Amino acid sequence: xxxxxxxxxxxxxxxxxxxxxxxxxxxxxxxxxxxxxxxxxxxxxxxxxxxxxxxxxxxxxxxxxxxxxxxxxxxxxxxxxxxxxxxxxxxxxxxxxxxxxxxxxxxxxxxxxxxxxxxxxxxxxxxxxxxxxxxxxxxxxxxxxxxxxxxxxxxxxxxxxxxxxxxxxxxxxxxxxxxxxxxxxxxxxxxxxxxxxxxxxxxxxxxxxxxxxxxxxxxxxxxxxxxxxxxxxxxxxxxxxxxxxxxxxxxxxxxxxxxxxxxxxxxxxxxxxxxxxxxxxxxxxxxxxxxxxxxxxxxxxxxxxxxxxxxxx
Amino acid sequence: xxxxxxxxxxxxxxxxxxxxxxxxxxxxxxxxxxxxxxxxxxxxxxxxxxxxxxxxxxxxxxxxxxxxxxxxxxxxxxxxxxxxxxxxxxxxxxxxxxxxxxxxxxxxxxxxxxxxxxxxxxxxxxxxxxxxxxxxxxxxxxxxxxxxxxxxxxxxxxxxxxxxxxxxxxxxxxxxxxxxxxxxxxxxxxxxxxxxxxxxxxxxxxxxxxxxxxxxxxxxxxxxxxxxxxxxxxxxxxxxxxxxxxxxxxxxxxxxxxxxxxxxxxxxxxxxxxxxxxxxxxxxxxxxxxxxxxxxxxxxxxxxxxxxxxxxxxxxxxxxxxxxxxxxxxxxxxxxxxxxxxxxxxxxxxxxxxxxxxxxxxxxxxxxxxxxxxxxxxxxxxxxxxxxxxxxxxxxxxxxxxxxxxxxxxxxxxxxxxxxxxxxxxxxxxxxxxxxxxxxxxxxxxxxxxxxxxxxxxxxxxxxxxxxxxxxxxxxxxxxxxxxxxxxxxxxxxxxxxxxxxxxxxxxxxxxxxxxxxxxxxxxxxxxxxxxxxxxxxxxxxxxxxxxxxxxxxxxxxxxxxxxxxxxxxxxxxxxxxxxxxxxxxxxxxxxxxxxxxxxxxxxxxxxxxxxxxxxxxxxxxxxxxxxxxxxxxxxxxxxxxxxxxx
Numbered sequence: 001x002x003x004x005x006x007x008x009x010x011x012x013x014x015x016x017x018x019x020x021x022x023x024x025x026x027x028x029x030x031x032x033x034x035x036x037x038x039x040x041x042x043x044x045x046x047x048x049x050x051x052x053x054x055x056x057x058x059x060x061x062x063x064x065x066x067x068x069x070x071x072x073x074x075x076x077x078x079x080x081x082x083x084x085x086x087x088x089x090x091x092x093x094x095x096x097x098x099x100x101x102x103x104x105x106x107x108x109x110x111x112x113x114x115x116x117x118x119x120x121x122x123x124x125x126x127x128x129x130x131x132x133x134x135x136x137x138x139x140x141x142x143x144x145x146x147x148x149x150x151x152x153x154x155x156x157x158x159x160x161x162x163x164x165x166x167x168x169x170x171x172x173x174x175x176x177x178x179x180x181x182x183x184x185x186x187x188x189x190x191x192x193x194x195x196x197x198x199x200x201x202x203x204x205x206x207x208x209x210x211x212x213x214x215x216x217x218x219x220x221x222x223x224x225x226x227x228x229x230x231x232x233x234x235x236x237x238x239x240x241x242x243x244x245x246x247x248x249x250x251x252x253x254x255x256x257x258x259x260x261x262x263x264x265x266x267x268x269x270x271x272x273x274x275x276x277x278x279x280x281x282x283x284x285x286x287x288x289x290x291x292x293x294x295x296x297x298x299x300x301x302x303x304x305x306x307x308x309x310x311x312x313x
Numbered sequence: 314x315x316x317x318x319x320x321x322x323x324x325x326x327x328x329x330x331x332x333x334x335x336x337x338x339x340x341x342x343x344x345x346x347x348x349x350x351x352x353x354x355x356x357x358x359x360x361x362x363x364x365x366x367x368x369x370x371x372x373x374x375x376x377x378x379x380x381x382x383x384x385x386x387x388x389x390x391x392x393x394x395x396x397x398x399x400x401x402x403x404x405x406x407x408x409x410x411x412x413x414x415x416x417x418x419x420x421x422x423x424x425x426x427x428x429x430x431x432x433x434x435x436x437x438x439x440x441x442x443x444x445x446x447x448x449x450x451x452x453x454x455x456x457x458x459x460x461x462x463x464x465x466x467x468x469x470x471x472x473x474x475x476x477x478x479x480x481x482x483x484x485x486x487x488x489x490x491x492x493x494x495x496x497x498x499x500x501x502x503x504x505x506x507x508x509x510x511x512x513x514x515x516x517x518x519x520x521x522x523x524x525x526x527x528x529x530x531x532x533x534x535x536x537x538x539x540x541x542x543x544x545x546x547x548x549x550x551x552x553x554x555x556x557x558x559x560x561x562x563x564x565x566x567x568x569x570x571x572x573x574x575x576x577x578x579x580x581x582x583x584x585x586x587x588x589x590x591x592x593x594x595x596x597x598x599x600x601x602x603x604x605x606x607x608x609x610x611x612x613x614x615x616x617x618x619x620x621x622x623x624x625x626x627x628x629x630x631x632x633x634x635x636x637x638x639x640x641x642x643x644x645x646x647x648x649x650x651x652x653x654x655x656x657x658x659x660x661x662x663x664x665x666x667x668x669x670x671x672x673x674x675x676x677x678x679x680x681x682x683x684x685x686x687x688x689x690x691x692x693x694x695x696x697x698x699x700x701x702x703x704x705x706x707x708x709x710x711x712x713x714x715x716x717x718x719x720x721x722x723x724x725x726x727x728x729x730x731x732x733x734x735x736x737x738x739x740x741x742x743x744x745x746x747x748x749x750x751x752x753x754x755x756x757x758x759x760x761x762x763x764x765x766x767x768x769x770x771x772x773x774x775x776x777x778x779x780x781x782x783x784x785x786x787x788x789x790x791x792x793x794x795x796x797x798x799x800x801x802x803x804x805x806x807x808x809x810x811x812x813x814x815x816x817x818x819x820x821x822x823x824x825x826x827x828x829x830x831x832x833x834x835x836x837x838x839x840x841x842x843x844x845x846x847x848x849x850x851x852x853x854x855x856x857x858x859x860x861x862x863x864x865x866x867x868x869x870x871x872x873x874x875x876x877x878x879x880x881x882x883x884x885x886x887x888x889x890x891x892x893x894x895x896x897x898x899x900x901x902x903x904x905x906x907x908x909x910x911x912x913x914x915x916x917x918x919x920x921x922x923x924x925x926x927x928x929x930x931x932x933x934x935x936x937x938x939x940x941x942x943x944x945x946x947x948x949x950x951x952x953x954x955x956x957x958x959x960x
Contacts (some may be wrong), residue, residue, distance in 0.1 A: 053834075053837055058845045058846070058847055059846050059847075060846070060848060060849040061846050061847075061848070062684070062765055062849055062857065063849075064686040064693075064764060066686075066764065072831055072834075073827060075826075076823055076826035076827040076829070077823065079826045079829075080822050080826050083822070094818060095814065095815060096813070096814025096815050096818060096819065099716075099814045101719045101723075102716070102814050105705065105707050105712055106707060108705075108706055108749075108752060109706045109707065111752070112701070112704060112752055112755075112756060115760070116756055116760055119756070119764045119765060119863065120764045122683075122684075122764070122766045122861070123849045123850065123851060123857075124861050124862065124863060126863075127760075127863020127867065127868065130756060130760065131757075131867065131869070131870065131871055132871055134753035134757070134868075135753060135871035135872045135875065137752075137753070138749040138750045138753050138872065139746075141745045141746055142742035142745045142746045142749075143742075145719075145742060145744075145745035146741065146745070148723075149741060152723045152724075152726070153726045158724075216850065217849060225834070289871065290871075293875055304738065307734075307738055311731045311735065312731055
């Protein structure tokens with residue numbers, strides 16, 4: 001632990017927490033425009049969180065401690081995960097922080113407990129959501145691992161911090177194959193954040209939904225924590241893609257100007273990406289549940305292709 | 314005799330007295346003392362294994378002579394010490410748990426026998442690992458198999474258990490037969506029964522390798538030799554399932570490793586075979602487990618999966634070794650051994666907890682559970698620890714060993730052979746799939762068993778088990794967490810300096826973050842808001858009923874749909890028509906049948922072939938003396954002709 005890492009912990013995590021709700025609203029806004037509506041204000045995400053924080057928590061008498069712990073645990077896990085993805089600058093991190101396998105399994109903790117939460121209150125919707133989430137996440141897992149293995153193959157390291165240190169400073173991707181991985185990473189963002197065509201974040205109580213079904217029994221502050229955790233997850237996954245595909249502007253050392261430039265660049269790039277995600281969602285309909293493995297295969301194909309190109313190059 | 318040997322002798326004496334005691338004094342106290350003795354032996358073994366692993370000092374045991382030319386030697390190096398450590402880690406929890414668990418048995422004699430056999434079983438497993446030559450290895454291997462067989466048959470009143478015992482007996486005999494063949498061919502090659510370095514070209518060693526792979530594979534439960542596990546585990550008492558799954562399967566892995574490590578120049582295809590076999594076991598094990606709703610059978614399938622993961626590590630070790638990547642092969646081997654150790658811990662924990670749940674509810678069917686978290690809160694917490702470890706979530710031990718293997722896979726870009734890389738990438742994706750399916754499996758198992766409302770009367774009336782049983786379960790649970798958090802330190806202490814993330818740091822930051830979030834919510838000025846309790850929302854239905862909950866079968870349905878090719882459900886129908894043109898449908902039948910692929914396509918044909926051959930042979934036996942004299946005459950004549958003209 002050194003001063004640089006401590007400062008990084010505060011700044012990076014703080015920055016992610018601060019901007020995450022913004023991107024959620026931004027995607028909603030883009031989708032609204034695409035549908036010819038005006039959409040909510042860009043600050044709506046913050047208002048919602050504030051409102052939920054004031055509200056009481058309602059528990060089902062059937063539910064157990066799992067329901068009470070999960071919101072706190074989820075946000076804590078994602079706060080830890082933010083340390084793995086440098087956005088403001090690349091610190092001198094202790095061994096193991098930034099390891100991509102640990103990162104993937106931190107996301108798995110969040111999934112595991114959210115799925116348990118879905119089963120906790122005994123509602124059919126929750127069970128349905130958990131069952132679907134765990135099934136689909138099992139099918140996407142090989143894709144995620146292969147995409148990250150492809151990153152490790154191309155950049156010769158398993159640590160995000162070292163990866164970004166390699167890519168930082170260049171305007172275009174370090175290697176042409178990284179563009180291919182980016183397609184996989186984009187699909188992973190869509191899947192992990194529960195967006196169309198995998199899941200529809202805008203619906204409630206549709207039989208098609210996954211994520212919203214599991215958190216149906218959550219309310220008040222707990223719901224706020226879960227929503228915030230979800231937003232943080234989206235931001236850091238976006239940051240992974242951005243730092244690989246368009247790393248321009250990420251500071252490799254701690255300077256004040258570097259910090260400001262990194263943050264500004266990230267805001268611009270992430271807003272663009274959020275716009276792309278919004279348009280992508282607007283252009284597609286929800287897929288049938290059992291069609292999704294085919295969709296995942298596409299991501300798998302691109303990352304496997306990357307590895308094969310690296311292997312036989 | 315130094316202290317080091319004294320530890321082993323002490324442990325052996327304790328286990329022998331633990332075996333004899335319940336038979337001599339048939340009382341409850343004798344059984345208690347017997348389990349106490351196994352606990353003491355495990356502490357002695359812990360001291361022994363720890364010292365050998367830490368100092369690398371190898372103890373010197375005198376040889377014992379059975380028969381002229383048949384010496385029985387004991388030996389322990391770091392590999393055996395590692396597996397003794399594994400035994401010593403599992404036994405305490407099991408013996409503390411058994412003290413009360415065994416009292417739930419039906420007859421007094423059965424309880425005595427169970428205590429005796431448990432000690433004998435532990436002793437046999439210990440001696441297999443300690444055996445310095447093939448003779449001792451095979452003798453104790455048989456004792457291990459037979460004592461566990463008797464334990465599987467402890468309750469042979471039901472037809473199902475008898476079948477399980479018979480199945481296990483056949484498979485374990487088959488395993489021993491293959492081991493005999495393997496060891497005999499090794500003996501012919503080296504002329505010695507000692508386990509020594511095998512400096513032979515790998516092509517000569519092909520036969521021993523294949524025999525030993527099959528023999529140990531049957532015992533460890535590799536697909537397609539795995540079917541005895543899901544039969545034997547539900548039949549055995551839970552404490553024995555914990556030992557069988559936790560330790561006995563690892564003893565088979567130990568034997569296999571003992572052989573592989575002694576081979577100086579292994580061949581590449583060995584590694585590829587083991588890697589592919591391991592990946593298949595891993596993914597099929599977990600896929601079959603998902604469909605299961607018998608709690609112990611589900612855990613048995615999950616053991617098949619985890620043995621597969623261990624084999625993946627061993628396969629990687631061989632591949633990297635042949636390709637000359639020393640550091641990576643080292644890493645994979647440590648990953649495999651550490652996973653074997655971790656699986657011993659969390660699987661024994663899960664089996665012990667499953668035993669408590671089965672005892673409390675009286676059924677093994679998880680569809681009959683539900684809501685047990687309110688009725689058995691302590692068991693639930695311990696079970697959750699086991700589930701989190703086996704689902705490989707950081708910072709538990711299950712995650713660390715999988716992380717090591719993932720790291721080995723990710724670093725495979727150093728391999729010179731591109732086709733090997735493609736194989737590794739394929740197995741990597743299978744491994745990732747396995748790992749994620751295991752998470753889904755344990756969400757299902759924990760969620761359906763412990764959460765929501767109880768589905769049956771027996772689940773409603775379930776009560777928490779006794780403190781001693783809980784304490785027995787808590788031992789492996791605590792070890793799971795500690796060996797996860799301190800993984801890099803423990804491995805460092807044993808002399809393996811790996812570049813793996815420090816789980817203690819991750820764990821501390823996670824705990825800190827949890828505290829921070831809690832503190833932030835508490836102090837955000839809205840703590841006055843009350844907590845309200847109200848019915849789960851059910852679209853306007855007021856009183857929630859357990860039948861509205863998701864079931865185990867329902868939970869795994871999407872995965873069953875996705876992997877339906879693997880489950881091979883057969884849908885057959887017959888139709889009877891009222892007219893000759895087959896246009897008016899009168900009646901018919903339809904049935905959905907789950908094909909037990911390995912049983913129906915592999916085991917049964919083999920069994921039919923064996924029984925056909927034996928029925929042919931038995932025709933030669935008519936029981937009359939003159940016929941047998943004729944046989945002897947023909948045999949002598951054939952031999953004479955053969956030796957005269959061909960030899």
